[in-house]
Structures are given as structure tokens and as C-alpha cells.
Amino acid sequence: MPRVVLENVKKSFNGIVALEDINISFENGEYACVLGPTGSGKTTLLKVIAGLVKPDYGEVYIDNKRVTNIPPEARNAVYMHQQYALFPHLTVGENISFGLLARGVRKEDAMRKTLEVLEIVKLRQWADAYPHELSGGMQQRVALARCLATGAKLLLLDEPLSALDARLRLEVRNELARIAEELDLTVIHVTHDQSEAMSLADKLILLRNGRIVQAGPPEEVYLKPNSIFTAYFVGESILLDGVIRRINGDTAFIELRNGMTIETFCDESFKEGDLAVVAVRCEDVIIGEGPLMGLLKEISFLGSFSKIIFELPGGLKMSVNIPLTDFIKSDLRVGMALQLAIPKERTRLFKYPAIGIAKEVEAV
Amino acid sequence: MPNVKVEKVTKKFGDFTALEDINLSINDGEYVSIIGPSGCGKTTLLRIIAGIIRDYEGHVYVNGELFDDKPLEKRGIGYVFQNIALFPNMNVGGNVSYSPRAKGFNSDMIRSMTLEMLELMKLTERYYDYPIRLSGGMQQKTALARALASGAKLLLLDEPLSLLDLKVRTELRYELRRIVKDLGLTAIHVTHDQEEAMAISDRIIVMRKARIVEEGTPLSLYLRPKKIFTSYFLGESNVLEGKVMEADDRFLKIDVGSIILKAKNTGFQEGEKVVVMIRPEFIQLANDGVEGVVKKKTMEGLFTRLIVDIKDLKITVKQPYWRVHNIDVYSMVKLEFPEEHILVYEYPERGLYSEISLY
Incomplete structure (x- = not known):
């Protein structure tokens, strides 16, 4: 349940500004959704927090500790890619324990942890199944379980539901909310789906051209837009x-x-x-x-x-x-x-x- | 303005059945959408009509003519692929004007058709750009402009707007429908976006597991779906299992666990096991309804979603935000379930889960 602070963060790629003057904090246990048009800097923002992209300027703090120069694996954060990929030749359980074993976790501990996270995503009875035997929504939950197994309390999700059918998206969305609450995680979730963002978020952050246009509770952003862009883009x-x-x-x-x-x-x-x-x-x-x-x-x-x-x-x-x-x-x-x-x-x-x-x- | 007829089409890829006994008829000038979970066969069906997939059982007719053996390029169909496929060696203008040029139209006409479509797609400034310079969304709009400019009377569109940002997508779908109607084209449009399907179509076809589940106008499918799956898949529904306690000529009383619901009797008997569906937006807050506790409240824009616990039952309610803005989480509310919007179905033989599972 870490607190995350970004201070004056800037990032350009080949002279094109991806993020500009980003100042924002994410509180302990907060579920934040980042919304914005394609190319507004959403994914870059997430990657800066994850440590996968180093900002040109500014600082990132996680739990009051400056992490700007600390590698991703030492940040107590886990980043879930847009294109999460399960290993097709490994079972559900193996997909999860693989990472744990690679990090030197003892076998019994890895097995115990694997079953524990599968329990959380309600897939324990599928531990021995292969990914292709699972529906899209179940595969998504396995990918999520794999992230949870790292023990990180800061979950960075990049369009986690975009590959799912509309009907399924609704269900997995509710699961996400439940898990985040149960495990007291801080979640930063990038999406282009407004109703998804509004329903999940404690805090909604609207980006445009690399800048934060407005940040606040969904009701506030919706009912009191601070700009023409917010009024147009949200709702x-x-x-x-x-x-x-x-x-x-x-x-x-x-x-x-x-x-x-x-x-x-x-x-x-x-x-x-x-x-x-x-x-x-x-x-x-x-x-x-x-x-x-x-x-x-x-x-x-x-x-x-x-x-x-x-x-x-x-x-x-x-x-x-x-x-x-x-x-x-x-x-x-x-x-x-x-x-x-x-x-x-x-x-x-x-x-x-x-x-x-x-x-x-x-x-x- | 062609009509299309698909007769008993079945397609297998090895052991996998992609389409099973599809029968379909689409009228002149009709705009039809096909929706369904991923892998249900909707793209395969479109590819068969287009002539891209040629070995299948059954027949495809366009304007009464048997098309099964007609090569792709002779079908006169405008096609927008899911993975676009523009000519990489031609700029935007070249791509869009390709078909009118190939047909030997005079240059004024080619130019005006091309520019008109580019204008519509807001791509005029990109006339001289090559596809590699365009974003996915712009490539998709170019492909759409090319299909519309082709002069084809039958358009097959496979997720033609999927790569566009929400705002652009919602604006373009109205433009797309308008131009298809203005030009008197027939369009078959595959999409995973239900709202898009409802907004754009005269008729929607719902598919699941290689078969057509149901078809109808957007309004009829939404309000009076004949199948449990449609009710579950299109929009949102509260799905409840219940048992008929009382049945007379007009009404049913159904025990769904914690409450008894009253519904119109559409031919059920006392004691029958049933499935009851009600859309969240039809459940009203009333002074004399069933008591429940608000467990969760989320504002989702136009609607606010309430999750209400009535003893062991979890009910989703959707109301415009201004009607529920003063209701707090954990407060007591009274819910009314209007009988005219309660849909009752026979309990499926293979169980409810198998009836609504997507894959």
C-alpha cells in the first residue's frame, strides 16, 4: 500500500514531448485511473513509475523514498503489459511459479504462494490447466495472479482489460476492484475506457499532450470539469x-x-x-x-x-x-x-x- | 443495392467448427451488424461472403446469383479488413482513388470522389502521406475511405473503427451510416462494440459458438430478447434463477431467492424452474419497494451504478446520476421491479452457465 509521488517529471522521445510538468501523488491504497487520448502520455507515465523509462527531469518517490535511479525490480512495484503473454507450454500454476523460482524462492514457498494467488483470483482449481483451456477472462486473471505473486503492493496496469469482450470486461473489472481492496494495493490503471475508469477510480487523472489536465474523484471531474477539454473528453x-x-x-x-x-x-x-x-x-x-x-x-x-x-x-x-x-x-x-x-x-x-x-x- | 443470402453455410478448420449451419438473408440497402464473443465465427462469415475463404459447405448468393465460385475480384465488394492492408507503395490519395482509377472513370470524377471521402474522414491534409507515416487510426480511416470510394454496392466491414479513439469512433459511426444510406449501399459490419452496433444498424445478428443465436432490430433485441444469451451479452442484465410459485392467465409470481417477483405470464406453469432477467436501468427506487442495502455506488458518467444487497441477492441498479446523487453507501433503499420489464425464460436443460458462457 505504497504512496507514490511524481515531482516535475518530464520526458521526451526524440524531441517529442511525452510528459511535461507532471506533479501528482497517489495515496496508500488508492485506485487511480489514467485516462486520455492515444499519444497523451498515459503509458509513459506508468513506465516512469515502474522504472522502465527514466525521466529526463524530475523525481519519482515511492513510500517517501526517491526511486528515480532505482531499477524496476527494486521498487516494490509490478507492471502489467498491455500484451501480457502467458507461456503456452506451462500450466497455469507453472506460469506463476516460474517467476518465483527464477528469483530464487524455495520450491515449497513458490508452490504455496502460487496457490495463494490463484485462490485470490478464484482459479485455484485450474492450476494444472494450460492457458489455451482457459477463456480470455480467465487468462487475464492468471496474468494478474502472476503480478500479485511478486508480492508487490503497487500494481501498474496498462490497459489490462482492452483485449476482453465487452461483457467479460465488466466482470473482470469487478474482480480487479475486489482484489485491490482485499489486498490493500495501490493501483494505477491506464485505460481509454471512460466507464471503466469512472467505475474503478478513487482518483481520475486526465492527460492531454503529456500534461495533466485534471485530477480528482470521478464525480468531480465529471460534474465540475475545469476545462473545455475535460468537458469534451470525459462524458x-x-x-x-x-x-x-x-x-x-x-x-x-x-x-x-x-x-x-x-x-x-x-x-x-x-x-x-x-x-x-x-x-x-x-x-x-x-x-x-x-x-x-x-x-x-x-x-x-x-x-x-x-x-x-x-x-x-x-x-x-x-x-x-x-x-x-x-x-x-x-x-x-x-x-x-x-x-x-x-x-x-x-x-x-x-x-x-x-x-x-x-x-x-x-x-x- | 444488392441483397445477400447465406444458405446452410458450415465451415470447419480441422476439428474446429467455425460456422455451423448459418442461414441469413440481408436486404437491399440494409445496414446489418454482427456481434458476438471473440472466436464466435463472425469474421469467418464475413470472409466467406467476401470470397476470401472459398472452401465451405453451403451457398452464398448476391442478388440471386450464386457466388460460391466467383473470384474475389469479380464480386464487386468493398472490404475493410481488421488488419487494414493498404497499398504501402501508394500515398493516401493513391489508395483511395485506386478503385475508381482501375474502373477507368474520368479524372474529374476520380478526384471529386477521392476528395469527398477524404474530407469525410478528415484526411484531406494527409493526401500525400504514405501508409507507414500514418497512425493505426488514420490507416483505418484511409481503408474506409477507399472502400467507400470504390463504387462497390456491398460493403463488408470488419471492425472498421476499432483502432480509433473513442471520440472519433463515435462521431465517425454516424457519418458512416449516413453515407451508406445516402449512397444506397448494403453494409455488413462486424464489431465487438455493442453500442456501435446499436447506433449504426438496422438489424443486429448475435452469434455465439459458430451459430446465430438471434437477430432483430437494436431496440427489439435490447428490450425483448428471445434468448437468455442475448439478454446477457447485449447490454447488461441481472440474471436470476427462480421457481414459479403462482401462475394465472396474466401473471406469474416467481421466487428468486430473497424476493418474489411479479412478471407477465408468457406461458409458464406453477412449479416450473425459470431464469429471470431484468436490466439494471429498469429497476426503480420507490417508496414501497423491496428493501435492500446499497453495498457499492460508482458514478460512471450518465449513469450511476448501485450494487444493492437484498438479503442474499445482489442486484445491480443503474440510474441517472441526478436521481441517486443523495443516496449513500450502506443506506437502505427500496427497489421496484416493473413487471413489464421482467423477462422470464425456461430454465435451460444444460444449466444456466452453459447458456450464457461466451466461448
């Missing part, structure tokens, strides 16, 4: 840009490109005449009442929720998510004209980015 948001026409106390009146005006809360940093971006979650738009008028253009059923595309005056498109239970009670049809409202308390106001919205939210 789904509608981003509307316009000019602040008037400010009245803590309320700003934004005139959108199509001439419509919407109200948001704002702080002192905004003034009348500023260009601004209003972000609202796709599920927070109210259908059936309100000052806006939209034409229903498209309905797309996605399982537990449906996505409804409205077109507003001036060609403004708005995508609204509604839960299935509401959808099946409604009689929404393409071609309907409906009133819409954007509740003021559900909006977030941001400065208009110098590089424009499209570039601001672009992944790389």
Missing part, C-alpha cells in the same frame, strides 16, 4: 460558443452564434464583451419545455440511453442523451419541433480558447 458535452452580452451579478447572458441567448453562472474573471464557451452535458438538456426551439433530426438508440439530435435556428446542432426508461415512455419522432431548455445550474462557462474549440478538443 459527452455540448459546447456552445458566443459573446457575453450582459453580466448581472453571478449570471452571464451569452449570445450564441445563431442569435439565441442562454444564461449561465459566471465568476469575476469574465466581463461583458468576452468570447466564451458554454458547456452542458448531453443528458442535462431538458426536452419538452423551455425557451429554445429545436427540430428533431435523428434518433439513435444506444441501449441504456438514446441519443437525440436536434437542429436549432441557424443550423446549430444539439445532441441530447436520454435514459432508456424515459425514451420508451416518450413518443419522440423525427420531424417533431420541440421546446428545449439548458438549465443554468448545469452549465459551465469557459474562456474562448485562442486556438479555437476544434483544436482545443482535438486529441493530439
Whole structure:
């Protein structure tokens, strides 16, 4: 249950910045998920902690000990690769004991440890089976057991579930949460799957172009995004840009490109005449009442929720998510004209980015 | 705008049966997705229709014409492979315009088709780049642009969006459907992404262990799956084993362990062993429901997931976050199980586990 601290970490590969100014700490027993687009530095961050990549600048501490120059095997941490590979010609048990024996653990101790970790991942009765006899999810659990057998209390997981079918991912995800809690591990888990990250994480870390954009509990990141990028990348948001026409106390009146005006809360940093971006979650738009008028253009059923595309005056498109239970009670049809409202308390106001919205939210 | 018919197709690789007695018919202009666990045979089926796999039992017809002996290049099919396969010696523009050029279209038309598809895939700036210079996602978009520009009326797409980042993937799937519909193409799309399948398709085919389990519109498969496996595999379900305590013309009372659930009677008798499925988002918090204790609460974006213990029963509930934001872990809640959303199935002969196991 180690504590991990990264201080001013920087890393470039051939002049391309992979990590920049990384300052973050992971607490004892915390489950952290690192989220971000491809190429945002997620894997590099994990490898820096594991000791597989040496930062150009900055320090890494594990349990208050500076480990920046300490080799991976002496860090009490274990890194699980994206492409974990089990030895096909070894049994499940042998796959696990192999590493222990190689490190000079006595045979009886290795056997005992192997059965112990197989018990944890609930595969004890499969010790003598070969990997090909196991399902994908079971193989994943063997790989995890192999990591646990090292006794490391810091688990670094790089997309551990990405090779699994969606249905299986849900199950193994729950197993991971259970094991981390039972063994009181500190886990840093890199993923591109948002719902996976949100459901597992005590702390969610969003990376973009090698920098941390936001870090905090999932609810906070979701409900209080600190930037346009977070609002766009975590969950789904509608981003509307316009000019602040008037400010009245803590309320700003934004005139959108199509001439419509919407109200948001704002702080002192905004003034009348500023260009601004209003972000609202796709599920927070109210259908059936309100000052806006939209034409229903498209309905797309996605399982537990449906996505409804409205077109507003001036060609403004708005995508609204509604839960299935509401959808099946409604009689929404393409071609309907409906009133819409954007509740003021559900909006977030941001400065208009110098590089424009499209570039601001672009992944790389 | 071709229609496709697959008749009694079986394919074995040595001892392994990849496809078993597949019968399928796909209409003109239809967008069909095939989903199923990895190894279920979905890619093999696509490769047979494409003409890449030629020795199989059964028949494939396109527009009524027997295709079994028709060579790949004469089938007029646009194909996007899982492992892409662009022409490495041609740049993006060359790859996308390959097929229109081969067909001898005039140069204006070739250029406009190529640019239109590149525009759609947001690849215009990459026109002169060679595949080796592109990320996996960009290569995939190039392959998709090439298939769309080929002029083929039948598109076979094997995980065509799998290498793209989530955001790009979700945007592109709507574009893909729109263009397939605009051009009046028929598309067969293999994916492991269920949400993608539901968003993009007119019809979904669910496969498991070399066979078709069930097919239907996304909504019908999600709300009224005929098979336990579909209900389990597509989206999420609470799966409960139970026994019918009472049965009349309209309703059943089913004992599922710690609670008795009321469900519509779709032909069950008192005493019968059954499987009961209910989707987590249909379970409501109510003032007069069954009491349980919230064991876990995780916010997953649009939905918050609650794990509720009702005595020995573990129930998953999914509700929009604003409906449950003031419920704490370890607090008592009352759950209501709306009878119209409880699905009851005959208890499978070989047991529940074998019915829902993925492989």
C-alpha cells in the first residue's frame, strides 16, 4: 500500500514531448485511473513509475523514498503489459511459479504462494490447466495472479482489460476492484475506457499532450470539469460558443452564434464583451419545455440511453442523451419541433480558447 | 443495392467448427451488424461472403446469383479488413482513388470522389502521406475511405473503427451510416462494440459458438430478447434463477431467492424452474419497494451504478446520476421491479452457465 509521488517529471522521445510538468501523488491504497487520448502520455507515465523509462527531469518517490535511479525490480512495484503473454507450454500454476523460482524462492514457498494467488483470483482449481483451456477472462486473471505473486503492493496496469469482450470486461473489472481492496494495493490503471475508469477510480487523472489536465474523484471531474477539454473528453458535452452580452451579478447572458441567448453562472474573471464557451452535458438538456426551439433530426438508440439530435435556428446542432426508461415512455419522432431548455445550474462557462474549440478538443 | 443470402453455410478448420449451419438473408440497402464473443465465427462469415475463404459447405448468393465460385475480384465488394492492408507503395490519395482509377472513370470524377471521402474522414491534409507515416487510426480511416470510394454496392466491414479513439469512433459511426444510406449501399459490419452496433444498424445478428443465436432490430433485441444469451451479452442484465410459485392467465409470481417477483405470464406453469432477467436501468427506487442495502455506488458518467444487497441477492441498479446523487453507501433503499420489464425464460436443460458462457 505504497504512496507514490511524481515531482516535475518530464520526458521526451526524440524531441517529442511525452510528459511535461507532471506533479501528482497517489495515496496508500488508492485506485487511480489514467485516462486520455492515444499519444497523451498515459503509458509513459506508468513506465516512469515502474522504472522502465527514466525521466529526463524530475523525481519519482515511492513510500517517501526517491526511486528515480532505482531499477524496476527494486521498487516494490509490478507492471502489467498491455500484451501480457502467458507461456503456452506451462500450466497455469507453472506460469506463476516460474517467476518465483527464477528469483530464487524455495520450491515449497513458490508452490504455496502460487496457490495463494490463484485462490485470490478464484482459479485455484485450474492450476494444472494450460492457458489455451482457459477463456480470455480467465487468462487475464492468471496474468494478474502472476503480478500479485511478486508480492508487490503497487500494481501498474496498462490497459489490462482492452483485449476482453465487452461483457467479460465488466466482470473482470469487478474482480480487479475486489482484489485491490482485499489486498490493500495501490493501483494505477491506464485505460481509454471512460466507464471503466469512472467505475474503478478513487482518483481520475486526465492527460492531454503529456500534461495533466485534471485530477480528482470521478464525480468531480465529471460534474465540475475545469476545462473545455475535460468537458469534451470525459462524458459527452455540448459546447456552445458566443459573446457575453450582459453580466448581472453571478449570471452571464451569452449570445450564441445563431442569435439565441442562454444564461449561465459566471465568476469575476469574465466581463461583458468576452468570447466564451458554454458547456452542458448531453443528458442535462431538458426536452419538452423551455425557451429554445429545436427540430428533431435523428434518433439513435444506444441501449441504456438514446441519443437525440436536434437542429436549432441557424443550423446549430444539439445532441441530447436520454435514459432508456424515459425514451420508451416518450413518443419522440423525427420531424417533431420541440421546446428545449439548458438549465443554468448545469452549465459551465469557459474562456474562448485562442486556438479555437476544434483544436482545443482535438486529441493530439 | 444488392441483397445477400447465406444458405446452410458450415465451415470447419480441422476439428474446429467455425460456422455451423448459418442461414441469413440481408436486404437491399440494409445496414446489418454482427456481434458476438471473440472466436464466435463472425469474421469467418464475413470472409466467406467476401470470397476470401472459398472452401465451405453451403451457398452464398448476391442478388440471386450464386457466388460460391466467383473470384474475389469479380464480386464487386468493398472490404475493410481488421488488419487494414493498404497499398504501402501508394500515398493516401493513391489508395483511395485506386478503385475508381482501375474502373477507368474520368479524372474529374476520380478526384471529386477521392476528395469527398477524404474530407469525410478528415484526411484531406494527409493526401500525400504514405501508409507507414500514418497512425493505426488514420490507416483505418484511409481503408474506409477507399472502400467507400470504390463504387462497390456491398460493403463488408470488419471492425472498421476499432483502432480509433473513442471520440472519433463515435462521431465517425454516424457519418458512416449516413453515407451508406445516402449512397444506397448494403453494409455488413462486424464489431465487438455493442453500442456501435446499436447506433449504426438496422438489424443486429448475435452469434455465439459458430451459430446465430438471434437477430432483430437494436431496440427489439435490447428490450425483448428471445434468448437468455442475448439478454446477457447485449447490454447488461441481472440474471436470476427462480421457481414459479403462482401462475394465472396474466401473471406469474416467481421466487428468486430473497424476493418474489411479479412478471407477465408468457406461458409458464406453477412449479416450473425459470431464469429471470431484468436490466439494471429498469429497476426503480420507490417508496414501497423491496428493501435492500446499497453495498457499492460508482458514478460512471450518465449513469450511476448501485450494487444493492437484498438479503442474499445482489442486484445491480443503474440510474441517472441526478436521481441517486443523495443516496449513500450502506443506506437502505427500496427497489421496484416493473413487471413489464421482467423477462422470464425456461430454465435451460444444460444449466444456466452453459447458456450464457461466451466461448
